[in-house]
Amino acid sequence: MAVALAAERGPSSFDVELPAFSGPLDLLLSLIRDEKVDIYDIPVAHIAQQFLARIRDLPLDEAADYLEMAARLVRIKAQMLLPRNEADDAWEDPRAELVRRLLEYQQVREVVDRFEQMADARRNRFARAWLPEGAPPPQAPLALSLVELMAAVDRVLRAAREPALHEVVPRALDVPGAIEIVRAVLLLRARIRWRDVVQQGAEPWQVLSVLLALLEMAKLGELRLAQPRPFADVEIARDAAGEAA
Amino acid sequence: MTPLAKLLEAALFASARPITTEELATLDPEASPAAVAAALDELREQYDVNGHGVALAEAGGGYQILTRPEYTEAIERAQLAVRPSRLSGASLETLAIIAYRQPIGRLEIEEIRGVSVGSVLKSLHERGLIDITGRGEGLGRPLLYGTTSLFLEHFALRHLGELPRADELAIALRHLESATPEPDETVPEPVG
Amino acid sequence: MTPLAKLLEAALFASARPITTEELATLDPEASPAAVAAALDELREQYDVNGHGVALAEAGGGYQILTRPEYTEAIERAQLAVRPSRLSGASLETLAIIAYRQPIGRLEIEEIRGVSVGSVLKSLHERGLIDITGRGEGLGRPLLYGTTSLFLEHFALRHLGELPRADELAIALRHLESATPEPDETVPEPVG
Numbered sequence: 263m264a265v266a267l268a269a270e271r272g273p274s275s276f277d278v279e280l281p282a283f284s285g286p287l288d289l290l291l292s293l294i295r296d297e298k299v300d301i302y303d304i305p306v307a308h309i310a311q312q313f314l315a316r317i318r319d320l321p322l323d324e325a326a327d328y329l330e331m332a333a334r335l336v337r338i339k340a341q342m343l344l345p346r347n348e349a350d351d352a353w354e355d356p357r358a359e360l361v362r363r364l365l366e367y368q369q370v371r372e373v374v375d376r377f378e379q380m381a382d383a384r385r386n387r388f389a390r391a392w393l394p395e396g397a398p399p400p401q402a403p404l405a406l407s408l409v410e411l412m413a414a415v416d417r418v419l420r421a422a423r424e425p426a427l428h429e430v431v432p433r434a435l436d437v438p439g440a441i442e443i444v445r446a447v448l449l450l451r452a453r454i455r456w457r458d459v460v461q462q463g464a465e466p467w468q469v470l471s472v473l474l475a476l477l478e479m480a481k482l483g484e485l486r487l488a489q490p491r492p493f494a495d496v497e498i499a500r501d502a503a504g505e506a507a
Numbered sequence: 508m509t510p511l512a513k514l515l516e517a518a519l520f521a522s523a524r525p526i527t528t529e530e531l532a533t534l535d536p537e538a539s540p541a542a543v544a545a546a547l548d549e550l551r552e553q554y555d556v557n558g559h560g561v562a563l564a565e566a567g568g569g570y571q572i573l574t575r576p577e578y579t580e581a582i583e584r585a586q587l588a589v590r591p592s593r594l595s596g597a598s599l600e601t602l603a604i605i606a607y608r609q610p611i612g613r614l615e616i617e618e619i620r621g622v623s624v625g626s627v628l629k630s631l632h633e634r635g636l637i638d639i640t641g642r643g644e645g646l647g648r649p650l651l652y653g654t655t656s657l658f659l660e661h662f663a664l665r666h667l668g669e670l671p672r673a674d675e676l677a678i679a680l681r682h683l684e685s686a687t688p689e690p691d692e693t694v695p696e697p698v699g
Numbered sequence: 700m701t702p703l704a705k706l707l708e709a710a711l712f713a714s715a716r717p718i719t720t721e722e723l724a725t726l727d728p729e730a731s732p733a734a735v736a737a738a739l740d741e742l743r744e745q746y747d748v749n750g751h752g753v754a755l756a757e758a759g760g761g762y763q764i765l766t767r768p769e770y771t772e773a774i775e776r777a778q779l780a781v782r783p784s785r786l787s788g789a790s791l792e793t794l795a796i797i798a799y800r801q802p803i804g805r806l807e808i809e810e811i812r813g814v815s816v817g818s819v820l821k822s823l824h825e826r827g828l829i830d831i832t833g834r835g836e837g838l839g840r841p842l843l844y845g846t847t848s849l850f851l852e853h854f855a856l857r858h859l860g861e862l863p864r865a866d867e868l869a870i871a872l873r874h875l876e877s878a879t880p881e882p883d884e885t886v887p888e889p890v891g
Contacts, residue, residue, distance in 0.1 A: 406593075406594060415607065582713050
C-alpha cells in the first residue's frame with residue numbers, strides 16, 4: 263500500500279527507497295546488514311543517525327511508526343552514555359530489548375520467505391473454476407450447545423461487572439464456575455459427555471477447571487464418571503442422589 | 508495420455524466456462540486443428556472407456572468437463588450433510604442476552620455488551636434464532652427482539668422457563684442494563 | 700475405476716474447495732472409512748500413473764483436484780484462467796505472526812511488527828485468511844485472531860502442524876519465547 267503511494271510521488275531520493283521496507287524494524291535490520299555491524303553489539307549512535315537520515319523525508323502520516331523507533335534509538339543512545347560502575351553486575355544492556363525484537367522480527371521475515379515459496383507453488387495450480395449452477399447451497403446446520411450459551415452469559419456478566427482493568431496475572435482456574443455450568447447442563451440431560459461441557463478450542467485453564475469440577479462433583483456424589491474404553495469420550499451421568507432439582 | 512490431451516484436460520478443468528476449439532488451439536501454438544481434435548477424442552475416450560466420474564461434454568459451441576448425471580443426487584445429498592457451523596463469541600453473547608432478557612431492544616443490548624450489535628442481530632435473525640417481537644416505548648419506538656421456537660429446538664427445551672438459572676440471570680442482566688447509563692435511577696426493584 | 704472412486708471424482712470435480720474425508724464419507728453411507736481411503740488412493744494413482752493434466756492434492760484438512768503446475772503458463776497465456784494475485788509483504792508478515800501465535804490480539808502483532816496493522820487485519824479478514832476466534836482478557840477485551848482453512852489452502856498446507864518448524868529456522872523461537880513476557884512498558888519519552 264505504502265509502496266504504491268510513494269512510488270507515484272516520483273523519484274525524490276528517499277521516498278522511493280523507504281517504502282520498500284515493511285516497517286521500522288525492517289529498515290533497522292537492513293541498516294545493520296548494510297553497515298555490517300554485529301546485531302548483538304549495535305553501535306547505537308551511528309545506527310540512530312543513519313535511521314533518522316533515512317526517514318527524514320517521509321510524509322508525516324507514514325512516518326509515525328518510524329518516529330517511534332527513532333525516539334527509542336535516541337533514548338538507548340542516551341542510556342549508553344550514562345556512566346556506570348564497572349562492578350555493577352545488575353547492569354543491563356539498554357540494547358537488550360531492541361536486540362530481542364530484531365531477532366524476533368528477523369524470524370518473522372524468514373517465515374515470510376518460506377510462506378512466499380509455498381504460496382507460489384500453490385498459485386501455479388488451478389482449482390476447478392466451473393461449478394454447476396443450481397440453488398445456493400443450503401446453510402450449514404448450526405452447532406449450538408447449552409454450555410456455549412451459559413459460557414456466553416458468564417462472559418457477558420464478567421465483562422460488564424468488572425471495571426476495565428488490565429489483568430497481568432494469568433487466568434486462575436474457575437472451578438465454581440465450571441461446577442455451575444456442569445450442574446446446569448445435567449439439570450436438563452441425565453447423561454452427557456466430556457465434549458458437552460468443554461467447548462471446542464477451550465483454553466487449558468478452562469479444561470482444567472471442568473476436570474476439577476467433575477472430580478469434585480463426583481466426590482460429592484452429584485454425578486458418576488465412566489470411560490468405556492481407553493481414550494474414549496468420558497461419560498458423565500447424573501447421580502440419582504444429586505437429582506434433587 | 509498424450510501431452511496435448513493432458514494440457515487440454517488441465518485447461519478445461521481450470522476454465523470457468525466452456526472453451527471453443529479455437530481457444531483450445533491457442534493453448535499450444537504448434538498443434539494443428541487435427542491434433543486438437545484428436546486430443547479431445549483421446550480425452551473423451553479416457554473418461555468413457557476407463558470409467559470416470561466425469562465426462563467430456565459439448566455445449567454452447569465449446570467443450571467442458573462435467574460430472575456424470577448419475578452422481579448428482581449423491582453430491583447434492585452430501586451437501587445437506589455439511590459440517591455444522593458454529594456461532595461466534597459475539598453472536599453467542601448477544602443471543603444469551605436476548606434469551607434471558609427478552610423482549611429487548613438493540614440499544615439495551617449494546618449497553619450491556621459495550622459494542623454495537625447491528626450485524627450480529629442481522630445474522631442471528633437470518634439464522635432464525637431471534638425474531639422481532641414488537642416495538643418498545645419511547646423515541647422511535649425501537650424494535651424489540653426475542654428468541655424463536657427454533658432457538659428452543661436447538662437446546663431441546665420445551666419453553667424458556669427451562670433455561671438454566673433463568674431467574675437469576677435475567678435479574679443480573681437487568682441490573683447491568685439499568686445500572687450502566689442512568690445514574691439518577693435507583694436500584695431496580697427485586698423481581699418477584 | 701471402482702464405483703466409489705468415480706463418485707469421489709465427481710464430487711471433487713463439483714467443488715472448488717477441498718472436501719474433508721468426513722464429507723466424502725457422507726457421499727456413500729455404506730462406505731467404510733477404509734473404503735474411502737482406498738478409493739482416494741485409486742483416484743490418485745489413476746491420475747498419476749495414467750498421466751493426467753490434473754492431480755489429487757491434500758490441503759486444509761481435505762482433498763481437492765488441482766491442475767499440474769506444468770500447464771499453468773499455457774493456460775494463463777490462453778487467458779482461460781488467471782492466477783490469484785500475491786499477498787503483500789505486510790500481509791504475509793502479519794499472517795506469519797498470526798499463524799504461529801494464534802490466538803493473538805492486534806496489539807501483540809503490532810508489537811512484533813513495529814507498525815500498526817488495523818487495515819492489514821481487515822483485508823486479511825475480508826479475504827477469508829484469518830478469522831476472529833475469541834476475545835482476550837484485559838483492557839477492552841481485545842479481539843483475538845486465528846488462521847482459517849482457506850489459509851491452509853493458500854499455502855498448500857494440510858494442517859498447522861505442517862508450518863515450518865521453529866527449529867528449522869535460523870533463529871529458534873523457543874529462545875525468544877523465554878525472553879518475551881516483559882511487556883513494553885517503558886515507552887520512550889518523547890524526544891524534545
